[in-house]
Amino acid sequence: MRAALYRRYGKDVVEVGEWADPIAGRGELLVRVRAAALNPKDVMTSRGKLALFSGRRFPKQLGYDWAGEVIAVGPGVEGVAIGERRFGMIQSWKAGAIAERAAVRVEESARLPEEIPWSSGAAIALVSLTALQALRDEGRLREGRRVLIHGASGGVGVHAIQIAKILGAHVTTTSSAGNRELCRSLGADVALDYAADDLAARGERWDVFFDVFGNRRLSFAKPLLTPRGRYVQTVPAATTLLDVARSALSAQRAKLVVVRSNARDLETVAEWLRSGALRAVIDSEHALADVRAALERQASKRARGKIVIGL
Template identity: 40%
Template sequence: MKAVAFDRYGSAEELQYRELEKPIAKSNELLVRIRASSINPVDWKIRQGHLQLLTGFNFPRIVGSDISGVVVEVGPEVTKFQPGDEVYTFLNPVNGGACAEYAAVPESSAGFKPKNITHAEAAAVPIAGLTALQALRDLGEIQAGNKVLINGASGGVGTFAVQIAKAMNAEVTGVCSAKNLDFVKGLGADLVLDYAEIDFTKQSEKYDIILDAVGTKTFAECEKVLQSEGVYISTLPSFDNLAPMLTSWLLPGKKAKFILANANPADLGFLRELIESEKVEPIVDRTYSLAEVAAAHAYSETGRAAGKIAIVIEEVISH
């Protein structure tokens, strides 16, 4: 099968479009013909070698996590899916494997693809959408009427977080760059702040939930603008937030938490319902082919994407 992989850590130039062995589905797995993937910052951080302690030195490594595609085979223990089903999910980012024509997917982490969107749009959902959902609902315990601030509201996680928070009837403030103010307003945000002009941590407004989707603010900076029982959630683990996360877990009052998304059928189904009812729309900034993954990584690294970057994997004859 065709895939994009690298043989050593480094720049996007290490990525090669090449022929690799097609995976074999285990008894509890689906073999999925991947129609689309998408880029997440973790993909190029892994490629650069920032997570070597987790990812190790087994090469070649196929990049990518998000997938949307069609089931072509099922293992004998699989009960909920059959060949021909359209599915979406994400693979463990540590192992990768999404920027390829096929992937073996555990049944326990797959969901049925939303019917009203393309594979490219569906592939934009899993990591970013589940991160936003699980951060707001599970860690933030979001309630109708809550004041929620999304830092990085125009990015992959941010665009989902704004829409999910509005679908849950929260009052949403989005923080982004000047060029994306109207874009984030269009997603449903009640108020949008230009981070270059306004530092939300120095304002008088207090929030029930602050989701830092870009990891540019610490709990210490955000604490003063949290309500007395407010929750700060970061998508990036950092040394600065480690102590507050430990102490706030033990003590009452304001909380600092870190979100690590979990792929499961129930939450993929929840997102599917939001998308099919048109309460949430995946935002795709640009689309690249499988052979252009290196260029997609380079664009993602600029930090300028509004929404997600999709990888469309062309229909080819099976190898």
């Protein structure tokens, strides 16, 4: 089958090549992938920034987000029909979503509603799980609470705005000036420009500071938080781990979200997609042959929403 792959770590190393057909193992589905999506994780893994986890055996596959139809089920899988439309996020460092076929764990997938396009299913999995787990679990965001989403126009941010609204929160966003309207259109109550607006000068307090882009610290967020407010980070840098450890016993805590793929949260996301409460925001769609250019767009850190690969 055709798949996006790379034979060494680096920039411009991704190519489309032949890969052995996967087989559905125990607890797995074999899926004909119809769309996949990129994430910063694909940039980092292909460049070798996460080699400690992804290892040094080559060639390697690319992609964690997929949507497609089931063509075979492995032993131990019950309740999933051949032909069923599903979507999900691959947890394993092996990746493999950007390929004509993929073997995926059934508990890392959910049924994709009939009316939702493949591209939306693929676009939404990893980022919605991240936003949901960051806001609901790490941030304890609830009805009536206030959240500040910093770096709100990228893949995680555009879905975090919508999920925060679904959870009943008041949402303030920061983005570059040109993306404020996008944030507003997705439900932000207040859309600020991170370069021009001085958060401290506003005299406001938030229950959750969700640092999606990952260039702030707990020390920056603290004066902006309510007395028991939480600062939630996405980037597992040494500084983040230090903030998390140092604030573990404090009222104002730093938390790191580490996204976990699971069927329950994917089913929640699927229901929000079906009801129209949540929609996938897509920056651009590319053919498999253009995967290298698509990865460059992802690496630019300027995507407005998700970058999708059609298969």
